[in-house]
Amino acid sequence: MGFLDTLKAKLSPAKEKVGDLAHQHGGKIDQGLDKAARTxxxxxxxxxxxxxxxxTRKAKEAVExxxxxxDEAGAKDEAGATGDEAGAKGDESGTPPGTPPAS
Structure with missing residues (x-):
């Protein structure tokens, strides 16, 4: 395992926590950014x-x-695979992923 892989593995819990906090307090963060920008x-x-x-706009976009x-990680955890992941696997008939069904 390389240095970057080790670093990513160690930072993963922090990234999840930051995402959770951004989700819970996004409005307050935006207000704080606006106040700091005005000052x-x-x-x-x-x-x-x-x-x-x-x-300020870029910071708000990053928080968003x-x-x-x-949100996406939570929905994925609750529902299992998302629709995109399920469709990307193809079907048992050997049809490549993303191929429309035969009419």
Whole structure:
């Protein structure tokens, strides 16, 4: 097992926890990002407004992605394989995955 594999294995529980927290507190995180952005923009007297706005938007998108990954993982755990995974396996007739059924 390589260094990156070991690192990924050790960070996996932390990633799940972060996703859970992003899901539970996404609104509060967004409010905090907005407040921080306003404060920095005021302190810099609007000089970096476009960069602050861009950074805030990207941070919010990252929180949203973490939250959705947590949602998808929970749905996958509850339902077993998702529809995409079930369809990707093909069927017993030997039809390749993604091939439409014969009419």
């Amino acid at each position: 920095v923009d005021q302190k810099t007297k609007g000089k970096y407004s476009d960069k602050i706005e861009s950074g 992605r973490l939250s959705h990954k947590h």
